Amino acid sequence: xxxxxxxxxxxxxxxxxxxxxxxxxxxxxxxxxxxxxxxxxxxxxxxxxxxxxxxxxxxxxxxxxxxxxxxxxxxxxxxxxxxxxxxxxxxxxxxxxxxxxxxxxxxxxxxxxxxxxxxxxxxxxxxxxxxxxxxxxxxxxxxxxxxxxxxxxxxxxxxxxxxxxxxxxxxxxxxxxxxxxxxxxxxxxxxxxxxxxxxxxxxxxxxxxxxxxxxxxxxxxxxxxxxxxxxxxxxxxxxxxxxxxxxxxxxxxxxxxxxxxxxxxxxxxxxxxxxxxxxxxxxxxxxxxxxxxxxxxxxxxxxxxxxxxxxxxxxxxxxxxxxxxxxxxxxxxxxxxxxxxxxxxxxxxxxxxxxxxxxxxxxxxxxxxxxxxxxxxxxxxxxxxxxxxxxxxxxxxxxxxxxxxxxxxxxxxxxxxxxxxxxxxxxxxxxxxxxxxxxxxxxxxxxxxxxxxxxxxxxxxxxxxxxxxxxxxxxxxxxxxxxxxxxxxxxxxxxxxxxxxxxxxxxxxxxxxxxxxxxxxxxxxxxxxxxxxxxxxxxxxxxxxxxxxxxxxxxxxxxxxxxxxxxxxxxxxxxxxxxxxxxxxxxxxxxxxxxxxxxxxxxxxxxxxxxxxxxxxxxxxxxxxxxxxxxxxxxxxxxxxxxxxxxxxxxxxxxxxxxxxxxxxxxxxxxxxxxxxxxxxxxxxxxxxxxxxxxxxxxxxxxxxxxxxxxxxxxxxxxxxxxxxx
Numbered sequence: 001x002x003x004x005x006x007x008x009x010x011x012x013x014x015x016x017x018x019x020x021x022x023x024x025x026x027x028x029x030x031x032x033x034x035x036x037x038x039x040x041x042x043x044x045x046x047x048x049x050x051x052x053x054x055x056x057x058x059x060x061x062x063x064x065x066x067x068x069x070x071x072x073x074x075x076x077x078x079x080x081x082x083x084x085x086x087x088x089x090x091x092x093x094x095x096x097x098x099x100x101x102x103x104x105x106x107x108x109x110x111x112x113x114x115x116x117x118x119x120x121x122x123x124x125x126x127x128x129x130x131x132x133x134x135x136x137x138x139x140x141x142x143x144x145x146x147x148x149x150x151x152x153x154x155x156x157x158x159x160x161x162x163x164x165x166x167x168x169x170x171x172x173x174x175x176x177x178x179x180x181x182x183x184x185x186x187x188x189x190x191x192x193x194x195x196x197x198x199x200x201x202x203x204x205x206x207x208x209x210x211x212x213x214x215x216x217x218x219x220x221x222x223x224x225x226x227x228x229x230x231x232x233x234x235x236x237x238x239x240x241x242x243x244x245x246x247x248x249x250x251x252x253x254x255x256x257x258x259x260x261x262x263x264x265x266x267x268x269x270x271x272x273x274x275x276x277x278x279x280x281x282x283x284x285x286x287x288x289x290x291x292x293x294x295x296x297x298x299x300x301x302x303x304x305x306x307x308x309x310x311x312x313x314x315x316x317x318x319x320x321x322x323x324x325x326x327x328x329x330x331x332x333x334x335x336x337x338x339x340x341x342x343x344x345x346x347x348x349x350x351x352x353x354x355x356x357x358x359x360x361x362x363x364x365x366x367x368x369x370x371x372x373x374x375x376x377x378x379x380x381x382x383x384x385x386x387x388x389x390x391x392x393x394x395x396x397x398x399x400x401x402x403x404x405x406x407x408x409x410x411x412x413x414x415x416x417x418x419x420x421x422x423x424x425x426x427x428x429x430x431x432x433x434x435x436x437x438x439x440x441x442x443x444x445x446x447x448x449x450x451x452x453x454x455x456x457x458x459x460x461x462x463x464x465x466x467x468x469x470x471x472x473x474x475x476x477x478x479x480x481x482x483x484x485x486x487x488x489x490x491x492x493x494x495x496x497x498x499x500x501x502x503x504x505x506x507x508x509x510x511x512x513x514x515x516x517x518x519x520x521x522x523x524x525x526x527x528x529x530x531x532x533x534x535x536x537x538x539x540x541x542x543x544x545x546x547x548x549x550x551x552x553x554x555x556x557x558x559x560x561x562x563x564x565x566x567x568x569x570x571x572x573x574x575x576x577x578x579x580x581x582x583x584x585x586x587x588x589x590x591x592x593x594x595x596x597x598x599x600x601x602x603x604x605x606x607x608x609x610x611x612x613x614x615x616x617x618x619x620x621x622x623x624x625x626x627x628x629x630x631x632x633x634x635x636x637x638x639x640x641x642x643x644x645x646x647x648x649x650x651x652x653x654x655x656x657x658x659x660x661x662x663x664x665x666x667x668x669x670x671x672x673x674x675x676x677x678x679x680x681x682x683x684x685x686x687x688x689x690x691x692x693x694x695x696x697x698x699x700x701x702x703x704x705x706x707x708x709x710x711x712x713x714x715x716x717x718x719x720x721x722x723x724x725x726x
Contacts, residue, residue: 042056043061044061044062046060047059055078057075057078058075058077060075066109068096070095072090072093073089075088083108084107084108091104091116093116096124100116100119102118102119103118103119114135118133123173124175127179127203128149128153128154129149130149131147131171140175141172141173141175142173143172143173144171144172145169145170147167147169147181148168149166149173149179150166152165155688155689163188163688163691164186164187164691166181166184166185166187167184167192168182169183178200178201178207179200181198181199181201184197201718209230211230214226214228214714214715215714216712216713217711218320218710219709219710219711220707221246221248221319221711222248223247224245225244226244229241236260237258239257239258240256250274250275250278251274252272252273252274252275253272253273254270254271255272256268256270257270261295264296265296267291268291268293269290271287271288272287273285273287285311287311287315288309288310289307289309290309291306300340301339302339302341304337306334307335308332310355313360316329316357324669329357330356330357330358333352336350337350337351337352344375345376346374347372348373348374352366352367352370353366363399363400365396365499366397366398367396367397371392372391372392373390374389384415385415386413386416387411387414389410389412389430391411393405394406396497396499398499401497402497404436404438404499405437406437408435409432409434411430412429412430412452413430415427423458424457426456428456429454430452430454431451432448432449433448434448434502436497440494440496448496450491452488453486454484455484456482456484457482457483460479461478462476462478465477473530475519475520476520477517477519478518481515483514484512488505488506488507490507493505494580498554498579501556501560506557506568508567510545510567511546512566513543516537516540518534518537519535520533533601534598535597535599536597537595538595539594540593541566542590543567543569544587544589545585545589548584549585550573550583550584550585553572553581554579555575555580555581558570562642563592563610563620563643563644564592564608566589569586571583588614590610592608592611594609595607595608602627603626606623606624606625607622608620608623609621618643619643620641621640623638624636625637631657633654634655635652635655636654637651637652637653648673650670651668652666653665654666662685663685664683666681667681668680677699678700679699680699681696681698681699683695689719691718692716692719693715693716694714696713697710698710698711698713
């Protein structure tokens with residue numbers, strides 16, 4: 001028969017005056033037992049009280065509850081004088097999700113301190129450790145002798161050998177912070193691999209400490225070692241410092257500072273400095289700084305910043321361990337802007353500096369500052385007329401030409417009409433005046449005035465097929481034809497400074513036709529939810545220049561005239577050496593086909609084909625395929641061809657989950673025009689519940705007949721599982 005805690009302790013309280021030899025002693029014991037009764041609840045097979053030693057002894061399946069702590073053992077002795085419990089045999093002490101277990105526990109239930117021998121422990125969020133002796137020295141501090149610790153025990157319980165563990169002669173665990181150990185060694189599957197006289201390992205989220213080092217080798221950088229250190233400054237800010245040493249390049253330091261100013265205001269600053277000792281370096285001191293910031297000032301006001309500074313033109317292309325998009329960027333824009341958005345208008349304040357990396361010499365433009373206002377379409381009084389427009393004032397800077405101030409005013413009126421149930425018309429007229437403080441060459445103010453006229457006819461025809469098969473509820477075919485006429489008189493714009501698309505507006509007397517076909521499927525999910533998905537799209541567009549002429553075009557405008565644009569089509573004849581070129585307008589623009597096919601969510605094919613019907617050739621192709629089945633395959637591939645710019649390249653990326661723990665990934669960039677393999681990488685990543693190891697090989701060439709770079713990168717991450725123990 002098990003002893004009930006309340007009844008047993010109550011009986012002990014009644015018996016003390018009878019069996020006592022001294023009244024004072026009895027009163028003291030009575031007071032202690034009363035305090036014990038208030039502090040703990042005891043459940044055991046038997047419960048005894050030794051008056052001579054002032055001890056309560058519980059035996060057999062002992063369970064003691066003390067506030068939020070529970071103790072299980074074969075036998076527990078409670079010393080009323082010292083307020084100490086001594087538990088032996090299958091000892092387990094629980095506090096929330098934290099657990100200590102061992103052979104013998106000596107525990108002060110008043111101070112919540114104690115020592116347990118031949119013990120193991122689990123602490124949130126997933127750290128397990130063991131030792132000959134574990135001593136609790138504070139509310140969140142433990143000292144361990146002859147210790148081991150790992151985060152693998154949640155998914156690799158004993159007696160399995162964990163994938164990794166640290167062993168040390170002595171360690172101090174600061175819960176939710178870090179572990180400091182002496183004479184530490186790192187073991188993988190029971191095999192020692194590293195040793196350190198002192199080691200610190202962060203545990204829990206956002207804890208200060210050294211992170212796992214990174215290793216890389218390339219024939220251009222040599223051996224590379226990265227040792228990040230994470231500093232949790234406060235709950236709202238942290239700093240990661242990463243010293244890097246490249247044997248063929250030199251010493252580098254990276255820093256990343258993250259901050260949260262408020263719930264809707266946060267950002268990140270990153271910086272790096274490299275003392276480059278390589279012979280190919282453009283300069284010895286090289287570096288980079290980035291700032292990202294996002295903040296909501298008021299419900300309609302936002303502040304954003306995206307600022308980047310690099311020390312030289314080639315810095316972003318230097319290191320193979322950086323992402324592809326970072327290394328292949330052609331420009332570096334830096335923006336700080338404030339916006340206000342309302343149903344009637346959008347207001348913009350902007351600071352911008354853009355650096356062009358495609359040029360051999362430094363080329364930099366800026367908007368310091370720009371203020372823009374765009375008013376959205378709205379009715380004019382009670383009429384069917386709609387008014388809209390935009391205006392901006394900006395001070396434009398460029399390191400290779402004179403600065404200038406520009407004011408652009410661009411209002412317009414539109415008249416939408418429903419001609420028939422299946423035909424709509426929109427007439428438009430706009431006025432555009434652009435004023436400059438300086439002409440091109442800096443010889444006084446100048447301006448430009450343009451009038452734009454336009455007419456657009458649109459229709460939308462649809463046919464619905466109910467229950468067409470393949471498990472579909474409905475398949476809808478939509479046809480959207482459109483016919484547009486645009487007129488802008490030709491104006492000589494060579495006196496105008498050329499900074500962006502505002503500074504050159506091509507004259508137009510153009511008719512554009514367009515057909516768009518869409519297939520939209522509807523089906524019911526297994527859970528009953530109805531979904532709509534655009535299965536296929538095919539568009540055709542081409543324009544007809546009613547008055548083609550030989551004219552002078554801005555070089556900036558011609559650079560942005562890609563094959564799929566139909567608002568203008570020209571054949572360049574000669575450069576005028578003043579930022580303009582002489583070109584012959586074509587009667588017909590390219591015939592552009594654009595299509596997309598997505599038979600199921602997660603699978604998509606899309607592409608654009610630009611055909612020069614006058615010359616009978618293909619001027620541009622842009623195609624891509626995406627397949628996202630995370631459990632099977634992730635495939636992304638793209639092909640780009642631009643005839644006039646000698647661009648002809650393929651990019652592909654594949655991720656294959658071989659098993660639940662092994663992932664393969666491949667990346668290829670190939671220049672078809674020069675038959676050059678620009679980049680190829682292959683990687684393998686192994687992920688377990690408590691660690692991740694990746695190995696990546698990269699081959700890179702800057703272009704044909706240039707030096708080739710080979711690199712190998714090894715990354716090891718120790719992970720803390722988030723699951724709770726059972």
